[in-house]
Amino acid sequence: MRAILYVGSFLLWVVFGWISLYVASVIRPQFNSYELINGFLESSYVSRLEVGALCIVALILLGCVHEGIHGTFLWIFSGRRPRFGFKTLNPYAALASGAFCTRNQAILCVLAPILIITILGGIALLYVPLTAIPILLILVSTNVAISISDLIQSCWLLSRKHDILFGFDGVSSVAYEPSGATKVHDE
Numbered sequence: 793m794r795a796i797l798y799v800g801s802f803l804l805w806v807v808f809g810w811i812s813l814y815v816a817s818v819i820r821p822q823f824n825s826y827e828l829i830n831g832f833l834e835s836s837y838v839s840r841l842e843v844g845a846l847c848i849v850a851l852i853l854l855g856c857v858h859e860g861i862h863g864t865f866l867w868i869f870s871g872r873r874p875r876f877g878f879k880t881l882n883p884y885a886a887l888a889s890g891a892f893c894t895r896n897q898a899i900l901c902v903l904a905p906i907l908i909i910t911i912l913g914g915i916a917l918l919y920v921p922l923t924a925i926p927i928l929l930i931l932v933s934t935n936v937a938i939s940i941s942d943l944i945q946s947c948w949l950l951s952r953k954h955d956i957l958f959g960f961d962g963v964s965s966v967a968y969e970p971s972g973a974t975k976v977h978d979e
Contacts, residue, residue, distance in 0.1 A: 797940055805937035812929040819917055823925055847930065854909075854931055858938065859885040861905040869897040875960075887960040892968070895949055898958035902946045906939040 816823050859876065863885035866874040870891035877884055887893065893901060913932035920928055949958070949967075957968040 801937040801940045805933050808936040809933040812933050816925055855883045858905040859883040865901040865904045869893045892957045892959045895956040899946050899949050902942045909935045
């Protein structure tokens with residue numbers, strides 16, 4: 793299952809990246825992605841190693857911000873401080889044990905990072921220097937790609953009845969429906 797998610801994430805990253813490049817060229821006509829990316833990577837003051845290190849740090853921070861947004865919405869809707877942690881190298885936010893959200897609140901919690909970061913990235917696109925656009929587009933596209941499990945989870949939640957409660961049993965996400973509990977996925 794993880795391999796399918798990785799392939800899906802990569803495809804989503806490529807597609808959204810191309811869409812982002814097109815949108816950037818429409819919003820900022822002076823943006824020429826090929827020249828700027830080439831010039832950025834070939835500049836004498838920034839080596840490729842430094843660019844790689846900058847991207848790794850930015851991606852780690854992006855993951856933390858992404859999960860922080862999940863956690864903020866989980867806290868708002870459940871009234872209890874969510875659990876934060878790392879599984880392998882991936883940060884995560886989860887409902888506190890015994891905390892619940894309604895189906896619609898859970899959908900908003902799941903989709904909040906993709907919506908907020910994409911909208912803020914679109915706004916930033918209007919104001920950042922042209923040389924920063926490639927990094928901005930990589931970050932926004934990566935956020936969309938790492939949101940693939942969020943998109944799948946929101947589709948699953950939409951397929952459930954309106955009166956569902958979404959919780960965490962200490963091991964995995966669980967949906968509590970009037971007919972009984974259904975396991976969503978392992979954390």
